[in-house]
Amino acid sequence: MIFPLDEIKRELQEEIIPFWNALRDDELGGFYGNVDSALNIDKMAEKGCLLNSRILWFYSNAYDLLGDEILLDNARHAYEFLITKCYDGERGGVYWSVNADGTPNDTQKHTYNQAFAIYALSSYYGVSEDKAALDKAFELFEIVEKNCTDEGGYLEAFDIEWKPFVNDKLSENGVMASRTMNTLLHVMEAYTELYRVSGDSRVSRRLEWILGEIADRVYCPERRRLEVFFDLSMNSLIDLHSYGHDIEAAWLVDRACDVLDNAEVTQKMRPITAVLEDEIISAAYENESLNNECCCGEVDKWRVWWVQCEAIIGFFNAWQKRPDRDDFLGAAQSIWNFTKKYISDDRDGGEWHYQVDVSGTPDMGKDVAGEWKCPYHNGRMCIEIMRRGGLR
Secondary structure, three states: OOOOHHHHHHHHHHHHHHHHHOOEOOOOOOEOOOEOOOOOEOOOOOEEHHHHHHHHHHHHHHHHHHOOHHHHHHHHHHHHHHHHHHEOOOOOOEOOEEOOOOOEOOOOEEHHHHHHHHHHHHHHHHHHOOHHHHHHHHHHHHHHHHHOEEOOEEOOEEOOOOOEOOOOOOOOOOOOOOEEHHHHHHHHHHHHHHHHHHOOHHHHHHHHHHHHHHHHHHEEOOOOEEOOEEOOOOOEOOOEEEHHHHHHHHHHHHHHHHHHOOHHHHHHHHHHHHHHHHHHHHHOEEOOEEOOEEEOOEEEOOEEHHHHHHHHHHHHHHHHHOOOOHHHHHHHHHHHHHHHHHHEOOOOOOOEOOEEOOOOOEOOOOOOEOOOOOOHHHHHHHHHHHHHOOOO
16 A cells, blocks of 8 residues: 555544544533634634534544544544534424534524434444434434425425525525535435444435435536536536535445445446546646636636545545556545645644645635534545555
C-alpha cells in the first residue's frame, strides 16, 4: 500500500479527535454548537441535531476502528443528548436544532435529519450493543416511511406536527426543491447502515427501491451525472453538476451494493458508479484538488473541505475496483496532499478550514464547527482510508 496511511492516522488521532473532544459540553449536554474561524467557542450557541448525529456517528466509528474507550464514552454522551433533547418524544422525529441547554429551537423536521439520526444510532448500536439504540433507529425508520414519503418517493421538510413545510434547508442555487438527490442519497446511506447491523428485510426492500430510483430517475446518462434538485414529478430544476456529491454517491452506492449483496442490483449500479468516477476525474479534478460544482456552465473553484474528503475516498474506492487505473490512486494522493497542506488547520486548537481558494488561502468568513461543519466528512475519510488500508 503506497497511500500515506500513517499521515491519515495522525490526522485523525492528533488533529480531528482532539478538536471535537474539546467541544464536549459536560454541563448542558451534547457538544458545543459553534466555533468561529478565529477558533472562539460559543458555548451558548444553538446545537444542531444534525451536528449531534454526525458526532455520534463519528465517535462510534472511531471507537470501532481504534478501540479507545474515551471514544465510546463520547459516543454515549452524544447518544444520550440525541434521544433526550433532539428527539420529539411526543410526536416523534428529530428536530433541526435545540438551544444550548437542550430545549427545542428550530422544530422543523427534515427527512435528511432523520436519516442521519438513523445512521448514527445504527453505528452506535453496532459498537455498544445497546438494543435501545437499534429500537430508536427502527422507530425513526417507521416514521420516515410513514410521514416522509408519497407515491413519488421521499419528501423533504415538515413542521413539528409532520405537516409539509418549505424546503429551505436543502434548497439553494436559486431554486426551491420538492425532492433532492442529497436527501435520497443519505436516506440510502442510513438504510445501508441499519441493514448492516440488523439484517432486516424491510430495510433491504426500501434500500433496493432507493437504488433503483437513483439509477432510473436521478442519474442522467446523457450528462453522466446525478441531477440535484427536482419538482414533485422528479423533473430536474436546474443545470447543476455537484462534483462532491457525485463522487460521494459513487462510493456510497458501491457500499450499499456490498451490504445488500444482491447480484442483480449490483450489476445495475456498478456501471453507473464507474461513469460517475470517470466523469468527475475528467471534469472536476484540477490543480491537485477538486472543484466544488458547475452551475449553468460556471465552475465554482472553491476547495470545500467535504468535497476533498469525498474525492479522496471516492477515487481510492475507484482504484480498488480498477487497480489498473493509477490515475485514480494518484488523484486520491494528490488531493490528500493538497488537503493536508492547505485545508487542515495547523493552528493550536484548530481542525480544518471550511474552504480555501485555488491558491490555498482559507475563507476566514466560514465557521470551523457548526450546523454543517462537523467531523463526519473528514473523520469518515480517515476512518475509511485506514480501514481500506488495513491500518488500525
